[in-house]
Amino acid sequence: xxxxxxxxxxxxxxxxxxxxxxxxxxxxxxxxxxxxxxxxxxxxxxxxxxxxxxxxxxxxxxxxxxxxxxxxxxxxxxxxxxxxxxxxxxxxxxxxxxxxxxxxxxxxxxxxxxxxxxxxxxxxxxxxxxxxxxxxxxxxxxxxxxxxxxxxxxxxxxxxxxxxxxxxxxxxxxxxxxxxxxxxxxxxxxxxxxxxxxxxxxxxxxxxxxxxxxxxxxxxxxxxxxxxxxxxxxxxxxxxxxxxxxxxxxxxxxxxxxxxxxx
Amino acid sequence: xxxxxxxxxxxxxxxxxxxxxxxxxxxxxxxxxxxxxxxxxxxxxxxxxxxxxxxxxxxxxxxxxxxxxxxxxxxxxxxxxxxxxxxxxxxxxxx
Numbered sequence: 001x002x003x004x005x006x007x008x009x010x011x012x013x014x015x016x017x018x019x020x021x022x023x024x025x026x027x028x029x030x031x032x033x034x035x036x037x038x039x040x041x042x043x044x045x046x047x048x049x050x051x052x053x054x055x056x057x058x059x060x061x062x063x064x065x066x067x068x069x070x071x072x073x074x075x076x077x078x079x080x081x082x083x084x085x086x087x088x089x090x091x092x093x094x095x096x097x098x099x100x101x102x103x104x105x106x107x108x109x110x111x112x113x114x115x116x117x118x119x120x121x122x123x124x125x126x127x128x129x130x131x132x133x134x135x136x137x138x139x140x141x142x143x144x145x146x147x148x149x150x151x152x153x154x155x156x157x158x159x160x161x162x163x164x165x166x167x168x169x170x171x172x173x174x175x176x177x178x179x180x181x182x183x184x185x186x187x188x189x190x191x192x193x194x195x196x197x198x199x200x201x202x203x204x205x206x207x208x209x210x211x212x213x214x215x216x217x218x219x220x221x222x223x224x225x226x227x228x229x230x231x232x233x234x235x236x237x238x239x240x241x242x243x244x245x246x247x248x249x250x251x252x253x254x255x256x257x258x259x260x261x262x263x
Numbered sequence: 264x265x266x267x268x269x270x271x272x273x274x275x276x277x278x279x280x281x282x283x284x285x286x287x288x289x290x291x292x293x294x295x296x297x298x299x300x301x302x303x304x305x306x307x308x309x310x311x312x313x314x315x316x317x318x319x320x321x322x323x324x325x326x327x328x329x330x331x332x333x334x335x336x337x338x339x340x341x342x343x344x345x346x347x348x349x350x351x352x353x354x355x356x357x358x
Contacts, residue, residue: 026282044303
């Protein structure tokens, strides 16, 4: 216990230790110390630190600590890579009525097939995705998670691009491995093309299905999309700064109340 | 009365003492055990205010003495506490 007590006493400010360390150590040698004393000494040391530091130093120390903890936390999270591709669909003839609405319906119809359980299950098994999760969760849940969190299909509305006969949409896939994120994306673009042909053969949406092309092939992500260490560090810095200011004001208030003479 | 600064002043009122002697004395007369951190927090504050000062030490243990200013502050505190105690006693009797 003496070891812990002595260790706790090192948290006092250097100026305080220069003045009181010798007599304080003499006291610690005489007292039967326990864990309460260790906490008492730590509390005393912290109070002295806050008394000797100015507001800026305390806030800065908390902010730097917050940023370091947040950055370390960010590094501990598995990285996620995002691959993106862009496809464009064009009508064969002139669009009639609400062309964009027809496109959206057509894409939604293809999306339903491409993101169906059977289709995604085949993709998962084919590429050997989510191996560890597959041991713990049913395939249904994995497919659902993949659909909700790892795949995103969005129409692209370009500024000034108000043509009624074309519509571009992006496909994003996210995975902890950059090459597999790209492979997932490639598979999905192929499935869209296949599905477009199937729809055309069925005799539905012939006008829509004549021209579906890949504008940008699936990208190979170089840097992780999540977690963004800089963003985490900034948030940690901000949270640390707030905590530092709060603690500093609270400690100063406490010290002022305790120190105020009673007259 | 559990304010460590007052307990230290009360302990030094009847003679000079070093830290350990103060701890023992306070435990004896007030039934309060001050931890080392609390005791030295109080000693630091009292010395800064000029209410106590160190005196010549024979070994590593540093004795302290109460100053005239500290004695006056203690008297004011004790008088104030006495007034509270008397008022409380009177009210308890009349209740």
